[in-house]
Every structure is written in C-alpha cells, then in structure tokens.
Amino acid sequence: MSEIVTGALFMFIFKETSRNAYTNDRRDAVFKKNYERVFKMKLPHPDTVDDVLRVLPPDELETLKATLVGALFEQKLLRRFRFLGKYYFIAIDASGTHTFNRQHCPHCLTKTSKNGVTTWFHYVLEAKLVTSSGLAISLASEFVENQPGRNYEKQDCELKAFIRLAKKIKSFFPRLPVCILADGLYPNNTVFDICRQNGWKFIITLKDRALKSFTTEVNLLETTAGKRTVFRRNKTEMIQLEYRFLNNIPYDRYNYSWVCCTETKTGVSDKKHKDQKFVFITNIEQTQDIVVVTADGGRLRWKIENEGFNIQKNLGYELEHKYSRVSFVALKNYYQILQIAHIINQLVEKSCEIAELISQHSKQTVTALWKDLIAFMKTVPLLPGQLQTFLSG
Numbered sequence: 001m002s003e004i005v006t007g008a009l010f011m012f013i014f015k016e017t018s019r020n021a022y023t024n025d026r027r028d029a030v031f032k033k034n035y036e037r038v039f040k041m042k043l044p045h046p047d048t049v050d051d052v053l054r055v056l057p058p059d060e061l062e063t064l065k066a067t068l069v070g071a072l073f074e075q076k077l078l079r080r081f082r083f084l085g086k087y088y089f090i091a092i093d094a095s096g097t098h099t100f101n102r103q104h105c106p107h108c109l110t111k112t113s114k115n116g117v118t119t120w121f122h123y124v125l126e127a128k129l130v131t132s133s134g135l136a137i138s139l140a141s142e143f144v145e146n147q148p149g150r151n152y153e154k155q156d157c158e159l160k161a162f163i164r165l166a167k168k169i170k171s172f173f174p175r176l177p178v179c180i181l182a183d184g185l186y187p188n189n190t191v192f193d194i195c196r197q198n199g200w201k202f203i204i205t206l207k208d209r210a211l212k213s214f215t216t217e218v219n220l221l222e223t224t225a226g227k228r229t230v231f232r233r234n235k236t237e238m239i240q241l242e243y244r245f246l247n248n249i250p251y252d253r254y255n256y257s258w259v260c261c262t263e264t265k266t267g268v269s270d271k272k273h274k275d276q277k278f279v280f281i282t283n284i285e286q287t288q289d290i291v292v293v294t295a296d297g298g299r300l301r302w303k304i305e306n307e308g309f310n311i312q313k314n315l316g317y318e319l320e321h322k323y324s325r326v327s328f329v330a331l332k333n334y335y336q337i338l339q340i341a342h343i344i345n346q347l348v349e350k351s352c353e354i355a356e357l358i359s360q361h362s363k364q365t366v367t368a369l370w371k372d373l374i375a376f377m378k379t380v381p382l383l384p385g386q387l388q389t390f391l392s393g
C-alpha cells in the first residue's frame with residue numbers, strides 16, 4: 001500500500017498532469033532506478049495504482065492527510081500565522097472538480113441549461129488553512145454529491161456539505177482554535193450555530209441585502225461606528241483603508257459585530273482612483289486595535305481560490321483532469337492524494353533552498369525548477385548513497 005500511495009503521490013509532486021505522462025516516465029530506465037533508489041520502494045504501474053484507488057475507501061487517505069497536517073500543527077510550524085495570537089484562519093469554499101456530458105456515476109450532480117443541454121458534474125467543499133504568506137493547506141474536503149436512487153429534485157448542496165465538513169474538521173482537529181472565513185453564502189443561523197457549538201470564531205462576508213434585521217440595525221447605527229484609517233503603498237499605488245466597526249448588533253437571539261473596510265487605491269503615476277468595499281459579520285468583539293487584522297483576515301478568504309483551487313487547476317496539478325473516467329471512489333482518492341502532494345510542494349517551494357534557487361536569476365521559476373527535477377531524474381543515474389551527498393550539499 002505504501003508503494004501504491006507513494007507512486008500516486010509522486011505523480012502529483014512531479015506535476016506530471018496525467019497518468020500517461022507518468023507512464024512514460026516510468027518506462028524510462030534511469031527515472032525508474034532513481035525513484036527506487038531515492039524512495040527505497042518500487043515504482044508501481046499507474047494501472048495498478050488505479051485498480052487500488054478504485055476500491056480504497058476515501059476516508060483512509062483523508063485520515064492520512066489529516067494526520068500529516070496534524071504533525072505540522074504539533075511541530076508548531078504554523079503558529080506564527082495565528083490570528084490574535086491564537087486562531088488559525090480556515091477558509092471554506094467550493095469548487096467544481098469535473099464536468100461530464102453524460103452521467104459519470106450515480107453520485108453526479110446534474111443541471112439542465114435553458115436550451116435543454118444537461119451536464120453532470122462533481123464539486124467539492126474545502127476547508128483550507130490560509131496564511132498571509134500564501135499557504136493554502138487542505139484540512140478536510142467534502143464532496144457535494146447525490147445519493148444514488150434519490151430524487152434529483154432534492155440534490156445535495158454546499159450548505160448541507162458544510163454541516164458534514166464541520167463535523168470532519170472537529171473530529172480531525174478537536175482542540176484546534178479555528179476562525180472560519182467564508183463568502184456571502186454563509187451568514188445564516190445554521191453556520192452561526194455550528195461555529196458556536198464548536199467554539200469557533202468566524203469572519204464571514206456580508207452581502208448588501210443579507211440578514212435584513214442585522215443590516216437595518218447597522219444602517220441606523222453606522223454614524224456611531226468605531227473608526228480607524230490606515231495608509232499603505234506599493235510600487236504603483238497609494239492605498240487608503242478606512243476600517244469601521246460596530247459591536248452588539250442583534251440577529252435572532254445573539255449579538256454579532258459588523259466590520260467594514262473601504263479601500264481606495266490611487267495610482268502613483270496616473271492618479272486614478274479605484275474603490276472597493278468589504279463587509280463582514282463576525283463573532284469577535286471589535287476594537288480599534290483588532291479591526292485591521294480582522295478585516296484583513298476576512299479578505300484572506302480569496303487565497304483559497306487563488307493559492308488553492310487556481311494553482312491546483314492550472315499550475316501543474318490538473319485538478320480537473322479525469323484521472324479516473326468511471327469511478328467516483330478513484331476520483332475522490334486522486335483528489336485527496338493531489339491535496340497531500342500540493343501541501344508537500346507548497347512547503348518545499350517556500351523553503352530557503354528553493355527561494356535561493358529562484359533568486360539566482362530573474363527568469364527562474366518554480367515551473368522551470370520542476371522541469372529540471374524531472375530531467376535530473378531521467379538523466380543522472382544516482383549511485384547508492386549519492387542522494388545523501390546531494391542533500392547534505
């Protein structure tokens with residue numbers, strides 16, 4: 001089993017993008033020998049990997065992922081990214097993984113467009129730890145999926161999946177101080193209750209017409225809001241950020257805080273203005289001291305889309321590639337292995353060693369380095385013990 005999982009893992013770590021590309025590398029005698037020398041394991045045939053991933057219960061690999069991530073917490077590697085010195089930002093977001101023009105499996109979700117074209121698809125709800133440095137580490141994943149034989153009128157949905165996802169996070173990381181970051185779909189009592197029961201904090205995007213009684217109260221009190229203004233600048237823009245907050249705003253039976261951040265960017269050369277407004281509801285009582293980190297934290301949520309899904313789809317991991325065309329179990333297993341590979345690569349890519357290689361010349365990129373890695377594996381036959389020399393060098 002170690003051979004199978006390691007083989008599949010390295011397909012993603014090497015950013016091979018398809019089973020075919022991996023099969024070709026495997027045919028390369030030097031690559032195969034190097035792999036076996038480095039990992040002290042056989043390189044399994046991708047078809048064998050596929051056979052196993054079609055029957056392995058997906059919980060197994062998800063538990064493996066949670067154990068690995070748990071070790072990162074234990075080693076205190078992520079402590080410096082905590083919010084208010086205590087909470088980890090956990091961003092929640094859903095993303096499509098696969099689309100088909102026929103029914104792929106009994107768990108497929110389906111929709112029919114206005115012009116009568118039906119598509120089948122899968123999508124997944126992710127809880128990822130996000131940091132200001134750009135890490136997006138998968139803590140738990142929950143597929144939005146139909147139960148076979150059920151009426152398609154009542155399909156599974158993101159909010160139902162969130163209830164299951166929250167249970168997973170709590171069971172994998174029972175004592176983890178969590179601050180949930182989520183988009184405009186999430187400010188509702190179901191989510192607030194789950195956070196309250198689990199002892200989690202949250203910073204959730206509030207859209208214009210959401211939570212009517214709450215926003216009405218906010219509008220009445222807005223002139224009395226606490227304020228703080230911050231100036232920042234980068235190479236091309238001057239940025240003025242105005243933060244405002246209100247506490248003890250009732251909604252249903254509980255009180256929450258309101259946070260608003262208005263950002264005005266002015267071009268250094270063209271003096272053009274660009275405005276953006278971000279509004280959040282949170283269960284963290286606001287003060288002038290913490291309103292900036294709270295709103296900036298809320299805005300970290302987009303990292304799950306960028307550093308998380310976008311990189312996994314478009315930069316080497318081919319999240320949407322149909323690694324398995326028929327099996328939903330295999331699809332889920334490849335997905336979990338991809339998450340683990342991406343965690344490992346993120347930590348490698350942010351290491352001092354890689355940073356040094358990147359800084360060697362202006363055109364050097366992570367993509368180019370990974371191509372070199374494959375080329376190295378294919379062309380430089382390692383002698384026993386030589387890897388240790390390379391690594392210690």
Ligand SMILES: [Zn+2]
Pocket residue numbers: 103104105106107108109121122328
């Ligand atoms: Zn399916």
